[in-house]
Amino acid sequence: MISTARRYPLTRVKQLWLGSITLGAWLLASSAAASGSDLPRGHYPLPENGNMVGEVYTVAATEEDTLMDIARAHNVGYEEIRMANPDVSLWVPGEGTEVTIPGQFILPDEERTGIVINVAELRLYYYPDVKAGETPRVETYPIGIGRDAFNTPLGITKTTMRLENPAWYPPESIRREAAERGDPAPAVVPPGAENPLGRFTMLLDIPGYMIHSTNQPDGVGMRASRGCIRMYPEDIESVFWRVPVGTQVNIIDAPIKLGWGANDESFVQAFTSTDEKAYGMETLLNVVGLIEQYEGGNPRSVDYEQVREVLDQSNGQIVPLS
Numbered sequence: 001m002i003s004t005a006r007r008y009p010l011t012r013v014k015q016l017w018l019g020s021i022t023l024g025a026w027l028l029a030s031s032a033a034a035s036g037s038d039l040p041r042g043h044y045p046l047p048e049n050g051n052m053v054g055e056v057y058t059v060a061a062t063e064e065d066t067l068m069d070i071a072r073a074h075n076v077g078y079e080e081i082r083m084a085n086p087d088v089s090l091w092v093p094g095e096g097t098e099v100t101i102p103g104q105f106i107l108p109d110e111e112r113t114g115i116v117i118n119v120a121e122l123r124l125y126y127y128p129d130v131k132a133g134e135t136p137r138v139e140t141y142p143i144g145i146g147r148d149a150f151n152t153p154l155g156i157t158k159t160t161m162r163l164e165n166p167a168w169y170p171p172e173s174i175r176r177e178a179a180e181r182g183d184p185a186p187a188v189v190p191p192g193a194e195n196p197l198g199r200f201t202m203l204l205d206i207p208g209y210m211i212h213s214t215n216q217p218d219g220v221g222m223r224a225s226r227g228c229i230r231m232y233p234e235d236i237e238s239v240f241w242r243v244p245v246g247t248q249v250n251i252i253d254a255p256i257k258l259g260w261g262a263n264d265e266s267f268v269q270a271f272t273s274t275d276e277k278a279y280g281m282e283t284l285l286n287v288v289g290l291i292e293q294y295e296g297g298n299p300r301s302v303d304y305e306q307v308r309e310v311l312d313q314s315n316g317q318i319v320p321l322s
Contacts (some may be wrong), residue, residue, distance in 0.1 A: 025138045026258070041237075042075040046112065046127075048138040050260040052267070053138060054104045056084075056318075061093040067217055070097060071247065072232060074101045077122055077142030077221015083315045105140055106259035106317055108268055112138070114248035115211075117229060119145050119152050120255035121316070122221050124211075124229070126239060126317075139239070144214070144230035152251060153206055159247045161203040165191040171208065198233050200240045204249060211249075212236065223274075238273045256283070256311070258290060259318060266291055266321045268307060270314045271303070279311040289310070291321065 039045075044053035061070060067090045071081035086104040093099060108125060110116050116125040126139040141297065147150040168189040189195050198213025211229040212238045214220065220232050253274055261269035268287065270279070288302045303322055310319050 002176055039126065042141060043137060043139045046107075046138055047262065049140070050264070051107045051109075051264045052104060052259045052261060052318075053107065053140075056104050057097050057101050059101060061095060061097040061099050063095040065093055066091050067093055069101065070099050070101075071142075071221065072217065074103065075141065075303065076102060078218065079122055079221050080142060080316060081221070084317065086315075089138065089189070102316070102318075106257040106267065106318065107138065108252060108254055108257070110250055110252060112136075115243070117143065117152075117249065117251045119154070119251065119253050120274055121257075122223075126243065128242060139237075141153070141231055141235045142221045143211075144219045144222050144224050146227035148224050150226040152227050152229060153219065153227075154251050154253055157205045157249050157251070159202045159211075159243060159245055159249060160205050161242075161245060163201045163203065164198050165239075166195070166201045166212075167191060168195050168197045171226075198236070200233075200236045202240070202243060204234075255314070256287060258294075266294065267318050268310050268321060269318045270311050271316050272314045279314075284308055284311060 047053060048296055056299075059074070061174075062069075067081050067088060068078065070093070071077060072129065080102050080181075081099075084100045085093075087098060088097060104277060105123070105125075106239065107119050108116050112127045114127060116127070118125075122143055123289065124141045124143045126141075128139065130136055139227055169187065170185045170189065174185055191199070193215060197210075201210050201212040203210045209228055211231065212288065213233045214230040217232050219225070222229055255271045255273045256279075257269045261267065268291070273279070284307060286306065288304060288305055291302050291307075306319070306321060
């Protein structure tokens with residue numbers, strides 16, 4: 001699916017379907033330094049114009065940092081930090097190395113209610129209810145999703161239950177695979193450090209699927225689970241008690257996103273499609289057509305080769321269109 005900035009008719013968006021479907025520790029001081037806001041990192045007022053929030057910025061690595069340490073401290077996941085810093089060592093960036101933080105986001109072109117999960121982007125967006133007079137806002141967090149053969153299911157569902165310190169009951173498939181390796185899995189894993197669900201779990205109205213913490217936080221920002229949605233432990237803790245049971249969860253696969261700035265500038269962002277198919281001419285023409293016909297601005301010409309290059313690279317970077 002191509003995620004666009006303004007509200008196109010649903011049928012039109014579906015015709016362009018391309019797929020099948022923070023730190024929560026509230027780092028107020030560093031958030032203000034990075035974004036000029038008094039909101040926690042990853043929290044943004046909804047834009048009055050356009051559909052973009054946040055900004056790209058850089059930080060200097062310390063001697064002890066890994067790229068994953070920096071990613072977790074700045075509300076991004078593995079793939080995001082890797083694609084934004086392709087020439088930086090993952091494990092030893094080196095003291096003083098400049099690291100780019102891809103902290104700017106194009107909001108998905110979906111109803112801004114509840115939770116929206118874009119599996120292609122490996123990112124969750126939460127639109128909390130606000131009281132009368134409060135500014136509507138969005139919170140966004142990196143996630144891990146299902147790996148090949150265990151794709152996270154797409155569609156609209158809802159949260160059904162919150163579990164603190166849950167036990168984990170390995171499904172039959174996992175127990176069978178473990179037995180075949182000669183390492184039988186237990187029937188139940190109690191709460192604790194060995195529990196892959198971590199301390200907090202929100203069940204979904206899709207049997208067997210949930211949004212949960214993890215005891216392997218390095219997997220956040222990867223396609224590494226058996227279909228469930230993983231969050232950094234501190235991130236899910238920050239939202240766990242604030243997401244009401246019954247909250248809508250919209251799981252989409254939008255590998256191409258179109259953005260519009262506050263002054264009507266246009267941007268494009270592309271991720272590797274979950275089916276890993278290359279984007280063809282039809283996709284290119286669809287993207288260019290949407291940009292040219294953008295309903296909020298004047299008709300504009302588009303550099304086909306620039307858009308093609310963005311689609312070919314599919315590195316998740318937000319690119320301004322000339």
